[in-house]
Amino acid sequence: MRISFYGAARTVTGSSFMIEDSEKDFGKFLVDAGMFQGAMERRNYRPLPYDASSVEAVIITHAHLDHVGLLPKLVREGFCGTIISTQATKEISWYMLQDSAKVQEEEVKSEGKRRKRRGLEPVKPLYTIEDVEDCFDLDWEIKKYGEEFQLGGFSVKFRNSGHVLGSACVEIDGIDGIASLAISSDLGEPRRLIIRDPEFPEAEAVVIESTYGDRNHRTPEESIEELKNVLWDTYERGGNVIIPSFALERTQEVLYALHLLYRRGEFPDFQVFLDSPLAIDITEIFLKHPELYDEEARKEFQKGNPFSVPGMRMTRSVEDSKEINEIEEHALIIAGSGMCNGGRVKHHLKHNLWREECSVVFVGYQAKGTLGRQIVDGAKFVRIYGEKVAVRARIHTINGFSAHAGKDFLLRWVMESGARKAFVVHGEFETSQKFAAELRKQGIEAIIPDWRQKVNF
Template sequence: MRRRPSFRPEPEQEFAVAHARSRARLEPLAAGALARVAFLGAAGEVTGSCFLVETPRARVLVDCGMFQGGRAQAARNWSPFEFDPASIDAVLLTHAHIDHCGLLPRLVAEGFRGRIHASRATADVTRVMLEDSARIQQQDAQRATRKRREHGRGQQPIEPLYTVDDAERACERLRAESFEAWFEPVAGLRARLRYASHILGAGSFELAFDAEGRERRINCSGDIGRYDEPLLRGPDSPDPAELVLMEATYGDRDHRSMPDTLREFEAILNAADEARANAVVPIFALGRAQEVLYHLGALERAGRVRPRPVFLDSPMAINVTELYRRHGDCLEERLRRELATSDGALSTQQLSFTRSSEESIRINGVRGAVILSASGMCEAGRILHHLKHNLGRPGTQVVMAGFQAAGTLGRALVDGARRVRVLGAEIEVAARVHTLGGFSAHAGQSGLLSWLRPQTVARPLVALVHAEPEKRAALAAKIAALHGLSCATPERGESL
């Protein structure tokens, strides 16, 4: 029989904020303390998700992600961990986006020897994501070494953040868990995955442990997906808890409705068609690539857009797309039935998968096509070549289908930059740039509130994470107005 937690009236009085902003390693949990959560990333910002949860008997990380958003953010990935990796008992991985899993190879290389617990789909996708990330690290290091030598700044090779071998060793520590089933990542701590939508395999974690003679609960949302997501089953709300770590990426607004988004997408594609120009879509290989493919195919089949060449120019996105059939438990029921008989739901009439760099280069001579290429924030990958060749062409339509972090090329384009630097070249932006917020993998404000609502019966303290400051402030005000709950907005290095 599942035990239900008993709650004290105002648990927010039991979680005191401890300010510890230094890069020094965290002190051990104080004697007599019930628990501590340290916010080591995605606190007051969107990337670098990493939370250290400590109880008297356990020390676990929820996620261990990379910082993204330009050179300054990338440099933070080299900073020392605020803890000894060997002291961590286990990692609970909510999903396979790089800002949630991207530092796992470093963690293992520096001494972590526990298990990395994730859903079955997340475990499979993480292998794809980390191998790709490691190859990028190695290629970037090789390129930087060549430039150093060419400019006479020394012969010493520049080391990558981690290697493919490091990524493989991290993936050896993955352990697949089932949704809805309790498991024990370490003695004295129980955990359970709930569906979070967002991307294939994404989950929220419920944590339960005994303290002072009763069960205590902490919920960690991970990234919460949309309730109207066409490919994945909708998110489930965890059972009530005393402390809820909740993402707030779009805490200040709702997304445009899907019908309106598709009408705008249709108009963009038809404008590109009329100009005999390309529509370039920077995609996140995991999630947005598959959703955009789905809607492109649906628009073609409905006769709303003319069939045209579509290039999925991302080996990683191709590999992830092939995983959808394997993990039907994560899919919306109608899509699961369609994929059981054919691949048509995730295809178009003239779809080409371009795995090799030679195939990708040939796209440079194509006009009147849709080009889907990574990375989604335009910081690396083949999308940079496509932007270099298309941004300066009138008639080109650039479609941003996901979140663009501050400091990225994608964010600069969304903010209206008329001149950008791509692969060393200064380019006057003649293309039209569109943002289709309805394709976001994150729930908007209403979806976030729906996810939280069943948990408010416990009068929890809600810690808002994974968001820029103004997004957290807006959601905190809404939660206070609707439920009278306190919301913490921890900064990186702070603890509850």
């Protein structure tokens, strides 16, 4: 078997691995076609390092853009094979990719104006909504966790990775129940608020993510407590709370946490705004798939919508979103993007970041090169839409809502797989190095592959 690391090598974004039988020149397939984000964005525009039309299939492990975001580019460049994912991943990908295309078309429009002024050639978007629609016109096969299927001469199986709704790890080439290779994709911790716990594969070698390979998180219950304290504190100061949130999973976990606080009588009287059309659409998909929840979340679901508190407003239109800007106190605004590098949250930050009575609560990973990372790293001033904005609001990071597992669970996942070899990916290089050192202490051969490296084994 040969694996080529076309993304997520020494970076947390752009996940994409090609799997092929090194003896054959047909039957190769990709696990993920992820987009590079933050400082690595320019890589998305490079030509693909392979002929897209020669790829037989693309497995999508979950609907985050750093795993599915380059699928339309692949299709645009000639991929016409099969796409394989779980049902929830397909449904969520539809909204994630449409939103991504929209963002890119808008960016190109504003960039185009700048270039025109300088007399430069216009730029083209990476892909358009039509390219996204083309992805969904292709043969898209739905697989369940544990269902075995054949691909490129290998047998392949999904297992629940406990990361986001519908997310999967991939086991490849199983003989007697032990896979040659298991690809973790992104792993979540057990005891998450909504979805079921991750499963453990058995494998000779693993590709393991290392986003948080050097630290552990608090539990969701501790995080709900932290969130409660921030809410009451900001409520008493008479400010607003901004939660930059990823539309998939994090938003629903935050809403679920607010719902639990409300039911316990511990929720201050904030008016909640879910100010993200994408997050609204995805929350609706969550409501369609209670079979993917753990027992506790299913019980809440049976009593009513677990992603809501009384009086909550879902603001789809730009006008409704702008109206929120007039509210000076007791608004709790959940808006994307999660790393503040785009989306409506930038407007809310512009209106609230300079006010010391307000709070900003980060609930997810902030990649290098993003506005979110600057704020988390303690910048005194940031630039938002060309304006210098002082950071005076209280900045909080609550990491127990993270969709990624912490160090101890990542280590446990590798150990329980029984693998003797681990390719450490999907982490900032220093973090991957620390995690690889932990694996070596356990007698595992840990390799941090280079971008575009190919390994036969």
